[in-house]
Amino acid sequence: MAVICGPATETLTLLAIRDWETEAGEDLREMRQTLYERGPKPEGTMSVQAVPSGPGLPGGAIQALVLSAMYAAEERLTITTPYFVPDQAVLTALQSASRRGVEVTVIVPERCDTVLTHYAGRAFYTDLLEAGVRIAEFHGGLLHTKSLVVDHETALFGTVNLDPRSFWLNFELTMMVYDNGATEKLHARQREYLEQSRFVDLATWNRRPLLKKLGSNMAQLFAPLL
Numbered sequence: 001m002a003v004i005c006g007p008a009t010e011t012l013t014l015l016a017i018r019d020w021e022t023e024a025g026e027d028l029r030e031m032r033q034t035l036y037e038r039g040p041k042p043e044g045t046m047s048v049q050a051v052p053s054g055p056g057l058p059g060g061a062i063q064a065l066v067l068s069a070m071y072a073a074e075e076r077l078t079i080t081t082p083y084f085v086p087d088q089a090v091l092t093a094l095q096s097a098s099r100r101g102v103e104v105t106v107i108v109p110e111r112c113d114t115v116l117t118h119y120a121g122r123a124f125y126t127d128l129l130e131a132g133v134r135i136a137e138f139h140g141g142l143l144h145t146k147s148l149v150v151d152h153e154t155a156l157f158g159t160v161n162l163d164p165r166s167f168w169l170n171f172e173l174t175m176m177v178y179d180n181g182a183t184e185k186l187h188a189r190q191r192e193y194l195e196q197s198r199f200v201d202l203a204t205w206n207r208r209p210l211l212k213k214l215g216s217n218m219a220q221l222f223a224p225l226l
Helices: 008-024 029-038 061-072 088-099 115-122 125-130 164-169 180-195 202-206 210-220
Strands: 047-053 076-080 103-109 134-138 147-150 154-158 172-178 197-199
Touching (some): 061 154, 088 103, 103 180, 147 180
Antiparallel strands (some): 047 172
């Protein structure tokens, strides 16, 4: 979906070296030092920031970044995520953005490969829909994109889902881009997803079968672990 080139690749190389040292136990300090001393040379007009997260790194850093992006939105906030199990902080940020006039759209797959995650995520639909958040369920095949577009100049994409595991347990990497052209290209891809999605209607959602409501409520109890 996205190709990273230019000076930003040196940062990604350093992160790959660090991961290799952690997993393989090898000492690659000379390689790291060479990259540090050389340093990335500015090139082009696009600003890109690589944000690693996971065990051994400052806790909550990626969640703080995502929340900051959500609260910074002024016009639109469009999110694509295969696994959607928002914690209270993310839920509040989405509701707050919508209520202050931001067009908030969350694109999720119609079917999730994990049943518990599928039902747990849908337990939050009512609160979001009542706040004016648009929820679109993608039915055009596999949805594996993780992206967040804020207004017209800022975008995040990478491996992070909107769930507790991505924020606190998994090793993840997020690219943050500050560029109008790149942001619009990513948003164009999100619009393609929307063309193959169905928006969830609050009235229809509230009339879903009782067993599905119970299933979501029970799955929600496990949300902090998903």
